[in-house]
Amino acid sequence: MPDDELGADGPGATAPYEFTHAGATMIVEEERSSGPHTFVLLHGLGMGRSVFIRLTARLASAGHVLAVDLPGYGEAPEPPKTLSMERAADHIAALLRARGTSPAVIVGHSMGSQIAAEVAVRHPELVRSIVLIAPTVDARARTWHQQALRLGRDLIRENPRVLFIGAREYLRSWPNFRRELKAVLAHRPEDTYPRVTVPALVMRGQKDPVAPREWCVDVARMIPNAELTEIPGHRHETMIKDAGPAAHRILGFLDRT
Structure with missing residues (x-):
């Protein structure tokens, strides 16, 4: 499929379709x-759009929701080269331009929060605000074994639904x-x-060891116009x-914004 071309269903489609930009393909629903x-x-890392099924249903009452499988995740094919967070942000911007949507609320979970912030900085004209759920990577723990230890601590106590969906998605991306x-x-x-100029909501589960409170407080302080909220009893x-x-x-x- 040529670069920046929408799938066969075209604008307004609700069935999943492919979107290709700069040689990498996303799946969009x-x-x-x-x-x-x-x-x-x-x-987030190793996940896909299926993790947002319930959130999509809730947000759809307030507008137009696009949930994506980033290149190499979920049902999206592996790109020739793994995307950096910056390149992934450029792909999201290309999608928004192709769709012709109004400035969007970019909601990123875990790794997706890093991409959301990059979209806001690199393409501010396309962004109304950002929501960073369980933001990574904590600057105090930027090694794979530190992150793996935190994720293991989180998964030990997660509920079966989370474990089932997470295992399915991790197997796809492994x-x-x-x-x-x-x-x-x-x-x-x-x-x-510090270069984000749009309003930002930083959100974490109260019991999340992957995005600890100290780090999320730092994130909210670094962004000029941000607020922090915690969800009691929830994890990553x-x-x-x-x-x-x-x-x-x-x-x-x-x-409020």
Whole structure:
């Protein structure tokens, strides 16, 4: 498929379709309503758009939702070269330009939060605001074994739904996981956050060891116009376990900004 070409279903489609830019292909799934907002949902490392099924349903009442499988994740084919966080942000920007949507709310979970911040800095005209759920990578733990230890601590206590979805997605991405993790750890979000000019909501589960409170407080302080919220009883995959609290906070944030 030529660069920047939408799938056969075209604008307004709700069935998943391919979007190719600069030789890399994403899978995009849309939900529409008459609401005023446009949301783009960006998953974390090893995940795919399926982790946002419940959050999509909740946000769709407020507008147009685009959930993506980034290149090499979920059902999207592996690109010739693993994307950096910056290149992934450029792919999201190309999608928004092709769709002709209004400035979007970029919602990123875990690794997706790094991409969301890059979209806001590199393409501010396309972004209304950003939501950083369980942001990574904590500058105090930027090694693969530190991150693996934190993730292991999180998964030990996660509920079965989270474990089932997570295991399915990790198995899909496992052949290329090492290269993808390297791209995540190479990115320095602390250098990006001070350059964000749009409103930002930083969100974490109260019991999340992957995105500890100290780090999330730092993130909220680094971004000029940001606020921090915590969801009691939730862990790293907070929008999988129960999307209601996350959606409520996102929509409340939009009402205030």
